[in-house]
Amino acid sequence: MADSQRVLVVGGTHGNEVTGVHLVRRLQRNPQELTRDSFTAQTLLANLPAMAANRRYLEQDLNRCFTAALLNSEPQNGEQVLAHEINEKYGPKGADSPTDWIIDLHTTTANMGVTLVVQQHDPQAVDMALYVQQKMPDVVIFDENCTRDEDPFLCSIGQHSMLIEVGPVPQGLLRWDVFEQTARALAHALDFIDLRARGEDSLPSPRQADMYQFIEKLHLPRDEHGAICGMIHPELQDRDYRELSPGDPIFISVDGETIPFDYPESVHVAFVNEAAYYDQAHGLSLMRKRTVSWEGE
Numbered sequence: 500m501a502d503s504q505r506v507l508v509v510g511g512t513h514g515n516e517v518t519g520v521h522l523v524r525r526l527q528r529n530p531q532e533l534t535r536d537s538f539t540a541q542t543l544l545a546n547l548p549a550m551a552a553n554r555r556y557l558e559q560d561l562n563r564c565f566t567a568a569l570l571n572s573e574p575q576n577g578e579q580v581l582a583h584e585i586n587e588k589y590g591p592k593g594a595d596s597p598t599d600w601i602i603d604l605h606t607t608t609a610n611m612g613v614t615l616v617v618q619q620h621d622p623q624a625v626d627m628a629l630y631v632q633q634k635m636p637d638v639v640i641f642d643e644n645c646t647r648d649e650d651p652f653l654c655s656i657g658q659h660s661m662l663i664e665v666g667p668v669p670q671g672l673l674r675w676d677v678f679e680q681t682a683r684a685l686a687h688a689l690d691f692i693d694l695r696a697r698g699e700d701s702l703p704s705p706r707q708a709d710m711y712q713f714i715e716k717l718h719l720p721r722d723e724h725g726a727i728c729g730m731i732h733p734e735l736q737d738r739d740y741r742e743l744s745p746g747d748p749i750f751i752s753v754d755g756e757t758i759p760f761d762y763p764e765s766v767h768v769a770f771v772n773e774a775a776y777y778d779q780a781h782g783l784s785l786m787r788k789r790t791v792s793w794e795g796e
């Protein structure tokens with residue numbers, strides 16, 4: 500079959516999320532893992548300077564540099580220069596991008612297992628996430644509602660994209676369980692692209708799945724100078740995706756005082772005590788869980 504699909508697997512978009520970096524290096528040594536009947540995927544290690552420094556980024560989060568506005572203006576820092584270069588090589592970003600699929604590999608310090616992040620405007624990606632969930636039933640799906648132009652993620656420069664987020668693992672650290680789950684989710688995603696190309700993805704119609712949608716991030720407790728003065732409550736630590744109701748313990752001050760959840764409704768939580776959030780003093784994300792039905796293509 501002709502090599503009709505251009506597929507890109509990315510690691511190191513965040514330089515201290517080393518699972519994706521080491522998995523991409525394994526794939527580069529073993530290209531058969533990247534090969535299906537209808538394509539051979541390419542690989543990219545996205546932020547080499549941040550990887551060398553074992554930091555998420557040097558000047559600006561690279562995964563916030565791919566909005567249409569930033570890609571169409573003069574770059575202001577190293578990461579924006581990188582974003583322009585990546586967009587030149589694999590884009591240009593848009594519905595006609597020459598790259599059909601981008602799968603970007605990330606990790607989280609939160610106890611989230613395997614989470615797949617897709618965009619509602621990209622039904623093929625939502626199908627991909629459902630396919631992976633059929634193979635790995637514990638997988639959680641985030642369907643974000645962001646236009647292509649406003650989407651700041653690297654993977655948004657492909658026609659279709661999915662971000663694979665696996666945890667818990669500290670920044671800069673490898674764990675086999677997280678590494679292996681990432682590799683498996685990626686392999687299923689590549690299988691899906693190949694099966695879809697041959698019209699054999701075997702998804703039901705109509706399709707249905709539970710999905711989580713981002714509402715907002717909440718700040719950790721801060722003092723009058725804005726310094727962090729509390730942390731995630733022990734009853735909530737490691738309990739990603741659980742439902743949190745008004746009045747439930749959410750934070751605890753450094754003096755041990757419980758701080759209840761002050762919110763008008765019950766919601767679900769994710770990225771609980773995510774280390775990458777501390778630069779903005781955020782403690783967790785609030786999510787809305789819904790059951791979504793959609794027609795197949």
Ligand SMILES: [Zn+2]
Binds near residue numbers: 513516605606
């Ligand atoms: Zn990341």
